[in-house]
Amino acid sequence: MSKISNKVGFGEAIKRFQESKVLLVGAGGIGCELLKNLLMSNVKEICIIDLDTIDLSNLNRQFLFRKHHVKQAKAIVAMKTAQSFNPNVKIEAIQANIKEPRFNISWFRQFGIVFNALDNLDARRHVNKLCLLANVPLVESGTTGFLGQVQVIIHGETECYDCNPKQQPKVYPVCTIRSTPSQPIHCIVWAKSYFFPQLFGDNEENDEGIQNIAQNEAQKKEIEELARETRELAELRNSLVTDSNAFEKIFDKIYHRDIARLRDVPDMWAYRAPPTVLDIDDLGQKAGHLSSPWLDEQKIWTLEENFSVLKSSIQRLSQRLKHFASEGLSFDKDDKDTMDFVAASANLRAYSFGIEQHSEFDIKQMAGNIIPAIATTNAVIAGLCVTEALKVYQNDSDELKNVFMAKRADRVFHGEKVCKPNPYCATCSFKHMKLPVDHNRMLLKDLVKRILQDVLHYSEEVSVLKEDLIYDVDFEDNFDSTLADLGISGENNTVLTILGEERRSDNEETTNSQNVSRIPLLLEILPMDKHIDTSNTPYRLPSETIIIPLTPEPLQSSSDTETEMADTKGVDDIFEVMPSENEIIDIEVIESEDVPNSGSPKLRASSLKRKPSIDDETETKKSKN
């Protein structure tokens, strides 16, 4: 029966809420507020989990923490501080990653409701999936500055977190970043994601935010050329700590020789001004009188000031590299040395390509994608999480809302009726089947042949995924392994994802492959009770017949057409049609003014009009101020 039928009164809902055990994932900005709300709501039992320790920068808004708590586990301190608000509530605090296998489906099933107060897409998607599998309602929330949102997720009733695709962090074509920058952000990405890691990183290829795409010969040639330049830089890196002229050599290579080579590439400068080569002797002379590298970070530095800051930051970082040669250094916007390096090197490159330069302060915002975290927004959103949770306990699907908080003149809140699940969502449009097995006797071959093909009528084209692929028709290496050998143990209730097609008889039409592909099957592998089970087989099939439905025909919608158009952009379009600087910041951080939050999906899409939701993950960070 549907979880959300049989509406009950508000008083009864509060009672049920107070009798339940709830899970709170994340003890950060929203988590601290939410923990307080749950205690004040008098719920019976709370489990709070967070993997992190308290940072000084958390104190301005995570009000359960004080200065003397810095470096202690967030979940534990939050529990200890908040317990005094209501000693009657039982709180269990766990310092761990929610993705650990011990937090499996059966562990999730002990909770009446789950609250997500997370800051990254990966963990959010994981909890979403586990809640869907365990059939536990999830209240998902997030904030970005003044914007925030709350989404209720109930399997089969509402959209899940993955029903609307999330926008991935913005990546730039490698040629734009390395050869043809046209905006300040290109120079900043170059400095942060190419120049810095090549010179001071852990020697691994680290082109975060740069996409290596080449679709024609000229681009391939240019990328090969860039690879050669990178190798030269790697050699210079080795001389950083030993050669007293290392700075001069690096500067000469990056701002003179590499630029001169670019200027000579035929056709590259037909429609734009070629870059200017920088002269180290000239700049060195002009910068000679500058004594202190500590310049005002709010003002735009002159060319020689940038030169001087770059020189001094390379010297400082080289000293540090002596002690961290093997693991290398990493960029941190709050680390003055790395920030100086990125600001100065980006500005020098911008000058060379005739692009506007920026203050170190502005570059810090762009490099760190900082949006200030606002305590009030967190508090309001945490309050709304409880309000929506109560509606879940009322079993009132008509009243359930996805709520948005936005900085608008007419109204601050905006609620929208929840949407039905997206039938094409790979995460929630699944069939769930439990399969008790003897892990030590059951072979992968048994699973594929005897269950998937003989019983469930999959064709040869069936694939089995754990986290990675463990079987498909071209990968039979694990065929004779037991499930236990493959790390599918009795305790973990591993969920395997089965993708595949239905077997068709010869006379059936098989030309349209879409007609035969099936919705994903999530196969929950449980331990078989050997005492009770008397059968000889290493598995026990459910008594009822299982039918895995075919994937439905996709709906045609206007937004599909829009997406298709966006997707068909060739590399040349990407080269030429770069958004304006403001657009880039919007794309990287939030899609638009009224699409809030650091990670929850955009909730406004109706079942026919779906748009990508805002970016979440690593790229969106909040201010530590």
Ligand SMILES: Nc1ncnc2c1ncn2[C@@H]1O[C@H](COP(=O)(O)OP(=O)(O)OP(=O)(O)O)[C@@H](O)[C@H]1O
């Ligand atoms: N996989 C995970 N398992 C458990 N907790 C997680 C996981 N991923 C993130 N978290 C926690 O979720 C919380 C999110 O809180 P918040 O968005 O306020 O971020 P923050 O790290 O506290 O602050 P900021 O990023 O602004 O410095 C953090 O405390 C973080 O440790």
Ligand SMILES: [Zn+2]
């Ligand atoms: Zn979904």
